[in-house]
Amino acid sequence: MLAKRKAAARSNTGKSSRKADLPEVVYYVELHGSIKIGYSSNYLSxxxxxxxxxxxxxxxxxxxxxxxxxxxxxxxxRVARREWHSKGSRLMEHIATLPRSAA
Incomplete structure (x- = not known):
């Protein structure tokens, strides 16, 4: 299943998953009711x-x-480790102003 998701990430960009293909971004992911703030040079991967x-x-x-x-x-x-947060109002308002992709 992981291999399929990685292949889908590559096909979504129309390019390979090399670092040069996508810009550096800060991303916001929701998982189990918490928000992860992270950084990646290839967020799809x-x-x-x-x-x-x-x-x-x-x-x-x-x-x-x-x-x-x-x-x-x-x-x-912040709820757990440094990058995981609760759905605080200011955080959710900030996320609402951002695009869902860097494309």
Whole structure:
């Protein structure tokens, strides 16, 4: 199943899954009621590392420094490890302003 998801991620872009194919983004994933704020240079491939019920909510262009900024900005909602957050109002409002893909 994982191989199928990775192949789908590659076919969705029309390109291979090499780093140069997609911009660096900060992504927001919902899984089991929590929001993960993460960074990736290939978010479509990264999504294949999550369980099938994970939902990509949004992405925003930017690298590790933007991820660090967002983690600090929404630290009041942190629930478990550093990158997992509850669905706080400011976080969800921010996500609502972002696109679901970087394409």
């Amino acid at each position: 990264r999504m294949t590392d999550y369980p099938p019920d994970a939902k990509l909510l949004a992405v925003e262009l930017g690298g590790r420094s933007l991820e660090t900024k967002r983690l600090r900005e929404f630290q009041e909602y």
